[in-house]
Amino acid sequence: MRLMNGYVKMRAARPASMLIAAVVALMALPACGQRNVVLNVDVLSYMDATETEFNFGPVPALPGGFTTGEQSVVPEADINLVGNFADIADIHTVNLRIAIASESYSGDGADTLRFYLSEPGTDPRTTPVVMTVPLTLTASVADTTVTEITGDERVLGLFSSQAMKLAITTSLRGPSNGDALSGRVTITGIDATVIAGRKAL
């Protein structure tokens, strides 16, 4: 029994792969069954190391503590992402994880770092703060603070886009008494994890 009359069928190379690269590699890559596409964005890498590390002080002791008000650390950093990503994947969640190393050389106090994200044409600081990280500074103590949040709809939309802007500010409060506050803050990691589901061609 022949399969069909006059039938000649030929294949070469690895036959299993005929359509998949076109489909999977570039367009339907998120369509891997029920599984996800995980986009890890090293946001910190878009900034120079000099922008994400700063010294402060001396801040003299005053009753109630001297406050610097909100000062810019990173005025605007361009974060370029994967173009068309939103076309090929449904972004479900975005998780932001920020790690900050702080050290007080002298004096006690507190700092608050704020992180803003916006569309490319918008000043990030005119948009709602995305994450607030309070730091407690204790004399001669080095500490690392790790904070995580899950982004809201606006942040989801930003990570769906081709690009966005980031701004970081600091608000320092000095000691009420004792030694003047001085030290250093280093942002050691800003990592975004985007979980996306399939979205066909």
Add this chain to the structure above:
Amino acid sequence: MAMGGASLGGDAANVAYRAVPKAKGRSSGFTLPIGIAAVAANPPSFDPDDPEFNIFEIANLVQNPPWNLQLGSVEAPSNDVVIDIGRDHLAVDLGDIRSYLPGTGARISAMQSSPGLSLGFGPWFAGVAVVAQYENNLHLNEPLRLALEDAAPFLPQTEYAVIDSGQGQAVAEIQTGAAIPLMVNGKNPREKGGMGLYGGVRVSLLRGLAYGDMRNVAAFATADTLFGSTPVVLDYTGDFRDAGPAGGGWGQAFDVGAVLVAGGFEMGVGVNHIGAKVQWNGREQRTVRDSVTGEYNAQVVNDDVSFSTSLPIVLTANVTRPIAGVLLAADVTHSDGVTQGHVGLERWIGPIALRAGGRIDESKALQGAAGLGTRLGPVGLDAAVASHGQSFGAAERGLELAVGLSFYH
């Protein structure tokens, strides 16, 4: 199929068989589309929002058309795909999906002729048949292959591209020719001491029915710094050319074959589609991305383009010989740079035929088959299970069940 696809000789592949006396107990027939019935009863979802949507299942149907019943299912890879990006850094880990990638390239091609409708007048004959041929080539450029298969980091100032090109055509063949005994010894060449040498030629007037080709390129280029001043944007262009029946022109082809029958031994050699060329008048289109709107638009580049295509030459050689009550058959086909071999055995025990066979497939892998057949008068019913390596992305062999009807001479 139960005999591993081994040919017992036929005039479609070797025109000289028209002159060879039919062997008693031989049959011709066709397989029933039981696989299509199964798919129709439980069709795949084409809605990407449907939880049952499985693009791997769809791709498998395209790559491995379900004429026969596939004994198994296509499981989608279960892993996540992980993409790491940062300034000057991009890496993609596809996990199990890597096994679906084409490596240095994947090519699929097929050619199928309909059974010819013909009339004979002595050694002369005339008839009509339709031949359909297609091929597709998928290629990742080297940087993209390394990035996706080896999860190598993407590099600056590099173009990453996947190119998929394909062609398909359907051509009517208006055939005429002759097949004659060249040398005969005895009344029946299959009897002991008998011998027959047969030759045939077939000239086909070709008429194009439908044609299409395409070249799709999906690519992106990285700048001096990955994700530095500009985002990475995937771009796509597609070039298409097609022609319908009105654009089908004329052409010609030439087939030649010879068969030697000596006692129980039978050997045939056929060459089809010598010099087969067809003229076409068609349309060229290009799909490009509008840089302003971002939408993809198809633009007609030339609505009256003339071109010609060819059909690949098919070489077929086959031998059959009964040994101790077992019919042994083997053949080799070569076309378009691909060679395949088949070997099969058949043994009748009462009303039941036991069959087994194997073949070296296009990937040079050994595949096996086994089955049963029975007949009631001139009509037979056959069933076979065969392995194949055509399942989309599967590292293991697939299995399929075929059921067919045979008509005995």
